[in-house]
Amino acid sequence: MSNRTFTMIKPDATANGHTGAILQMINAAGFRIVAMKMTHLSADKAGAFYAVHKERPFYGELVEFMSRGPITAAILEKENAVEDFRKLIGATNPANADAGTIRKLYATSLGENAVHGSDSNENAAIEGDFFFSKLEQF
């Protein structure tokens, strides 16, 4: 699983019509989409996905935001996927993101930052399994 990562195109980028452009950047950077779906998380589901942040002051805002509208979830495959995808998306706060990164181009704020990218191989596998059965992972 070390060549796979998990991403979501978050509700802000979805509502702003950036899904196609972001998927294009993902493909152009050499990632192969091996699972993908558009869905709308309930507050319960969003809360469970971000349970690791439960004690953080922004948890409530994050759950509200992530359950506000549809998202696109996907599993991506590429050599060194986790690290390379974090480089492609840029820093959590778009103000600190490098030029040309997805967050620099499409995020609006620290909270509403357009895309998610797994931070480790272990979390990539857990997060992919959160959204996709084994039969849906190609």
Ligand code: GDP
């Ligand atoms: P990531 O790994 O770059 O996504 O960043 P983190 O794991 O630190 O945070 C998870 C997500 O929580 C971020 O992508 C943001 O959407 C959100 N987030 C992080 N910090 C803040 C904050 O200070 N305020 C709000 N509202 N949301 C935040």
